[in-house]
Amino acid sequence: MAESLADYEPLARDVLPAAVYDFVAGGSGLEQTVGLNRAAFFAITLTPRILTGLAKPNPSWMVLGTRWELPIAVAPMAYQKLLHPEGELHLAAAASRAGIPYTISTLSSVPLEKIAGVAPSWFQLYWLRDRRVVTSLVERAVDAGCGALMVTVDVPVMGRRLRDIRNQFALPPDIAPENLVDKVTEAHDAVPGVSAVAAHTASVFEPAVSWRDLEWLRSLCPIPLVIKGILDPRDARRAVEIGADGVVVSNHGGRQLDGAIASIDALGPVVDAVGKDCVVLLDSGVRSGLDVLKAVASGASGVLVGRPLLWALAVDAVDEALALLGREVRDAMLLAGCADLAAVRELSVGRATWPIWS
Amino acid sequence: MAESLADYEPLARDVLPAAVYDFVAGGSGLEQTVGLNRAAFFAITLTPRILTGLAKPNPSWMVLGTRWELPIAVAPMAYQKLLHPEGELHLAAAASRAGIPYTISTLSSVPLEKIAGVAPSWFQLYWLRDRRVVTSLVERAVDAGCGALMVTVDVPVMGRRLRDIRNQFALPPDIAPENLVDKVTEAHDAVPGVSAVAAHTASVFEPAVSWRDLEWLRSLCPIPLVIKGILDPRDARRAVEIGADGVVVSNHGGRQLDGAIASIDALGPVVDAVGKDCVVLLDSGVRSGLDVLKAVASGASGVLVGRPLLWALAVDAVDEALALLGREVRDAMLLAGCADLAAVRELSVGRATWPIWS
Amino acid sequence: MAESLADYEPLARDVLPAAVYDFVAGGSGLEQTVGLNRAAFFAITLTPRILTGLAKPNPSWMVLGTRWELPIAVAPMAYQKLLHPEGELHLAAAASRAGIPYTISTLSSVPLEKIAGVAPSWFQLYWLRDRRVVTSLVERAVDAGCGALMVTVDVPVMGRRLRDIRNQFALPPDIAPENLVDKVTEAHDAVPGVSAVAAHTASVFEPAVSWRDLEWLRSLCPIPLVIKGILDPRDARRAVEIGADGVVVSNHGGRQLDGAIASIDALGPVVDAVGKDCVVLLDSGVRSGLDVLKAVASGASGVLVGRPLLWALAVDAVDEALALLGREVRDAMLLAGCADLAAVRELSVGRATWPIWS
Amino acid sequence: MAESLADYEPLARDVLPAAVYDFVAGGSGLEQTVGLNRAAFFAITLTPRILTGLAKPNPSWMVLGTRWELPIAVAPMAYQKLLHPEGELHLAAAASRAGIPYTISTLSSVPLEKIAGVAPSWFQLYWLRDRRVVTSLVERAVDAGCGALMVTVDVPVMGRRLRDIRNQFALPPDIAPENLVDKVTEAHDAVPGVSAVAAHTASVFEPAVSWRDLEWLRSLCPIPLVIKGILDPRDARRAVEIGADGVVVSNHGGRQLDGAIASIDALGPVVDAVGKDCVVLLDSGVRSGLDVLKAVASGASGVLVGRPLLWALAVDAVDEALALLGREVRDAMLLAGCADLAAVRELSVGRATWPIWS
Numbered sequence A, B, C, D: 001m002a003e004s005l006a007d008y009e010p011l012a013r014d015v016l017p018a019a020v021y022d023f024v025a026g027g028s029g030l031e032q033t034v035g036l037n038r039a040a041f042f043a044i045t046l047t048p049r050i051l052t053g054l055a056k057p058n059p060s061w062m063v064l065g066t067r068w069e070l071p072i073a074v075a076p077m078a079y080q081k082l083l084h085p086e087g088e089l090h091l092a093a094a095a096s097r098a099g100i101p102y103t104i105s106t107l108s109s110v111p112l113e114k115i116a117g118v119a120p121s122w123f124q125l126y127w128l129r130d131r132r133v134v135t136s137l138v139e140r141a142v143d144a145g146c147g148a149l150m151v152t153v154d155v156p157v158m159g160r161r162l163r164d165i166r167n168q169f170a171l172p173p174d175i176a177p178e179n180l181v182d183k184v185t186e187a188h189d190a191v192p193g194v195s196a197v198a199a200h201t202a203s204v205f206e207p208a209v210s211w212r213d214l215e216w217l218r219s220l221c222p223i224p225l226v227i228k229g230i231l232d233p234r235d236a237r238r239a240v241e242i243g244a245d246g247v248v249v250s251n252h253g254g255r256q257l258d259g260a261i262a263s264i265d266a267l268g269p270v271v272d273a274v275g276k277d278c279v280v281l282l283d284s285g286v287r288s289g290l291d292v293l294k295a296v297a298s299g300a301s302g303v304l305v306g307r308p309l310l311w312a313l314a315v316d317a318v319d320e321a322l323a324l325l326g327r328e329v330r331d332a333m334l335l336a337g338c339a340d341l342a343a344v345r346e347l348s349v350g351r352a353t354w355p356i357w358s
């Protein structure tokens, strides 16, 4: 049984095929950034407040026009049927029960409409070579009632994930990118020295996307637009200028540019650059309710949580995991003397003397 | 046999039931702050002085109107019968022989009056849901001759201590919170996935305490009032304003908000904030006489020592342990050229280049 | 098979005689600088840019009047027949196919003219006691069409490489310094407590070289002159003053002064000191395409790569290794949103919180 | 065989009784300062210079009116017969052959006159309770021709060295403090829980020495006076004021105040405080010729070397060790481009990014 969100990883490792475990856990290159994401969270300390007369903190989160139970969204993650027979449907329904938004990946293994049918969702867009498909995906997401469009801009191509290459990782035949037209793809072909999922994205993703394309998307998109994968404050400022409603400070969980700065270390300058002009979310390395507080105290409006929820999905424990995460957030708020997220933002944030790994 | 205070932990581990060891040793969450407390002490260096013509340093400590042999008090710690058949009585008597104050916990497993009968004591107050009990505890402490009231403000609820949850930790039937009315409690019920002691505190502690309540307590309390569990200098300043005589800079030994700043790292700003307006004590991570010097040189008036004394209690070596601790303090003062605590406060405090673990 | 440049070291270790492995891998003294070179690269983080509309980055490098495919040259390394029967010829031909310059060592185990015949080359000069040989080597390099003369100034004598001393490392009879007159040398005599290659260099290298000698060399040398082994910005400035076209910021891969600053840490001040007055290259510790980007983003014009290419040579995989390295550079540029090296230079460079080893 | 000074420790460990090994290797308390001394040296980087036209560096050292071959003195160390049948005589003769000063300990196991007869020596003075013995020791040292009097001020009592306490360390009957009147001492009595050597010093050393006593000593002492064991710049300044010719920045190799700042970290402020008004030496943690350069580049005039020479003594290799140390110094100077110690002082000193242990 799990007593903290971190407990699911070893449990999942025990039940998953090694190549699937690696696909989820892994990062690109030497996985420096995977490590940095964790180290940077450990390095942060909080200074709790006392005697605030608080019995029950309220972690509810107002973002992009909606109020949620927690300052947490499920990060967009491809092919969730790898982890559970019902895949996205199962995790999305749990998110809905927990009162947090679910982000549907372009590469979901269940059609987006079905997922949006079970949970209030955001839709994550990868820019595909065929622009008509881009337009159609946006329309489908809007029609399905998605509350926001999150366009991911840090995947011109997939980062070289050496584990997948070594594992010749490919999708099993019954799992496919259900939102796309071609469902039998390179992603299914195990080839020595190749990650089949990387080969697939190389064939369908447009690498050469520009700010001009984003302006076009902005004009096209009637719902809030969030840009995911920003680390440089100059780019964050540009996002505001083209009318984005939000940005996600993210290094894609260490899966794209290895050696990229830890997201949480990149957060401050981005927050300073955009001020109140757009919403700033963060992902990469959030592993506990405490980390959620650390991110919010460091200036994030809220966070996306990735891998931990896939580990819970793999062991059929998503409701428990989300309950635990909510509990960790509320406990940390109570112990830090924070009635609400605004109070969390007022906490003093420090830096640990020396590395302490749990 | 023990040659340093640090020696008692492995000795105690050998003799204690694993769940009791864990209850004492553990912290909340991933125990980041437990680790930070130690790392932060290791990181501090002192620059000794020479040729001060000193044969025998005087570590005696004037605090809250009384002079003690050492700048050390026994930290309030619940249920000491877990470690020794006589529990609090045994440790308190040793403290008395050593000439240092003993702090009686609200959750002592011996009635406070009995303990105060064997040793000059302070009384630690947890704020209970039933305010009449709060009033009565204060009156009893005053009547019993306690020299100070130390109100602990960092436990609105108990931090999630995963070891206790995993161990389904509960009190044995013969150990109870003897100061409280209800002695057969949730703390005795082993329930899967639950720390029984946490369940008990959740039922009896008032989580929503405010500064206004503290003002009320101040008006009620005829003896010196110390607030335990302050880390933010703004809160320390507020403590002065409501008339507190002292504060304890403490993260509760890493048992409350995991990820909280190390107490010793929080000390400087608190000392700067309160100046000479109240006494500043420190706990969390003190493991040797050297650490006592590091704390005092960093601005603390004196320290509370927690776990190390419980380890000594478990192996029936409290007199030896306190003698050793006193010796470590005196040795370190002599080698640092410090005639008294005022001289310790003048030492230069530095920071080690790199982590050195003992 | 190798999926990253770093993969060749363990592969080579498996096939090489231990003493040859040690000769290549080792550094001087306690190998502090060998470690620092790696740690300093790990410590650097990059902040990628997005939406630059880039499909295919162009890593081509204009240096010393020539354009190359990558901002990478093969570092000069002695006696490559130790690793492959064809030695230098094999690696140089691969460099040529990859479109990058090959640097011929004074101590090559194949005559320089032969190497220059198979690849566009630079010639690395060690200053020998017999000045006529120096003059003759320069003339031979120029006649052979070498594009630059790289004079190495950090080897007055060889650093004490304890592995070689412990191994009594000596050259096998069929490997010799083919550019020199005396080919049967001290380098072949295994003597207890002695590195034979060090004994040989002690006998033929001139330790007492000065800036005056460099001025003489400059006047003598009709091709671009690069000074290899500069770490102090004052020396870099001096190099500009005597008319050098370039400098290599290098600690010789940790093989000369143990305890020397990591090259990448020395880079910034050197770049500041010389401005645009000469080309600044860097070596020591580059192990991946990502490291190439880190170096360029930190101010280097390009880098030399040493040991990794010898490991590839040992397992007969130089074409694959150079292709992989090129791919790593292009991938990293694409993921960092950099169309060309000028864009790489504009990236923000940060420092990791804490050590992360891959 | 040894190829670096660091090699002698494991060799000695193999041949020495464990308690003797511990007596030499150990420090006080948790040995934090023993570790800090090493870490602080590893943390220092040097930036070598080039093309200085140097064939043979000159490490000779002018100090207190005498020129020596190296900027190194043998640190005063008690009871050297523990390591070699001839003890001090053997090491002193080797120092003499190597052209460096030998410091005779008050607690030498050979009478000081005998040692001064085989080597140019300094005499180290511990302040004894019987002031007539102090006077007599100074007179004897002067009469024996000692070149300086080094008074050690960081041993009011011996630091608690837990290894010695655990080992009940005592001197064998044939080893005694030969300079003292009482030669059969507490140092010979093995008592549980006691270090016999500490008990002996407690009985004969005067703990309460003051600056006033030093003034008296200064007036008494016709030869240069050096104060050993200074870390605080205020004390260094005071040393100048009472007319000391030199100070040794030292934490006694981590054997006195555990938690004391690393000597090399304390050096800079001391050098700034005394300027050219007296000579500044350093000890504690010097383990190689490179460390000697690091110390001199950081501002020391020269260093004392302690334990490494005892390890060499234990394996009867003192000539070899001193030759190796000299070679390491000269090699490092040559590779750093330093003709003499003045040039070493001009080197840039940096700090390594991250801990690198050899």
Ligand SMILES: Cc1cc2nc3c(=O)[nH]c(=O)nc-3n(C[C@H](O)[C@H](O)[C@H](O)COP(=O)(O)O)c2cc1C
Pocket (backbone or CB within 6 Å): A023, A024, A025, A037, A075, A076, A077, A078, A105, A106, A107, A124, A152, A228, A250, A251, A252, A253, A254, A283, A284, A285, A286, A304, A305, A306, A307, A308
């Ligand atoms: C298995 C997996 C699949 C992912 N798929 C997508 C995706 O389809 N679209 C996307 O924008 N990000 C994707 N991501 C990145 C996540 O949205 C998120 O940025 C990252 O996982 C956050 O880091 P964390 O896992 O450390 O929480 C994926 C991540 C993982 C682990």
Ligand SMILES: Cc1cc2nc3c(=O)[nH]c(=O)nc-3n(C[C@H](O)[C@H](O)[C@H](O)COP(=O)(O)O)c2cc1C
Pocket (backbone or CB within 6 Å): B023, B024, B025, B037, B075, B076, B077, B078, B105, B106, B107, B124, B152, B228, B250, B251, B252, B253, B254, B283, B284, B285, B286, B304, B305, B306, B307, B308
């Ligand atoms: C077993 C245990 C019980 C404790 N009980 C109490 C308590 O009843 N009241 C309180 O204010 N603090 C309590 N504390 C916290 C201590 O007073 C103190 O803040 C902490 O232990 C200091 O850290 P240290 O153990 O690292 O010295 C307890 C700590 C431990 C380890």
Ligand SMILES: Cc1cc2nc3c(=O)[nH]c(=O)nc-3n(C[C@H](O)[C@H](O)[C@H](O)COP(=O)(O)O)c2cc1C
Pocket (backbone or CB within 6 Å): C023, C024, C025, C037, C075, C076, C077, C078, C105, C106, C107, C124, C152, C228, C250, C251, C252, C253, C254, C283, C284, C285, C286, C304, C305, C306, C307, C308
């Ligand atoms: C086996 C070996 C031989 C070398 N021979 C030479 C040489 O002949 N001339 C030279 O200037 N540098 C020589 N070097 C140093 C390299 O040119 C280069 O500075 C260093 O290897 C860069 O560090 P890296 O190996 O970490 O990439 C040699 C290095 C190695 C490992």
Ligand SMILES: Cc1cc2nc3c(=O)[nH]c(=O)nc-3n(C[C@H](O)[C@H](O)[C@H](O)COP(=O)(O)O)c2cc1C
Pocket (backbone or CB within 6 Å): D023, D024, D025, D037, D075, D076, D077, D078, D105, D106, D107, D124, D152, D228, D250, D251, D252, D253, D254, D283, D284, D285, D286, D304, D305, D306, D307, D308
């Ligand atoms: C076994 C031993 C005996 C020592 N005896 C003395 C002594 O008699 N007098 C003294 O001033 N210092 C003494 N020292 C301290 C040394 O002089 C010196 O300060 C210290 O060893 C330097 O550190 P290092 O060993 O790291 O080089 C002793 C040190 C050791 C290891």
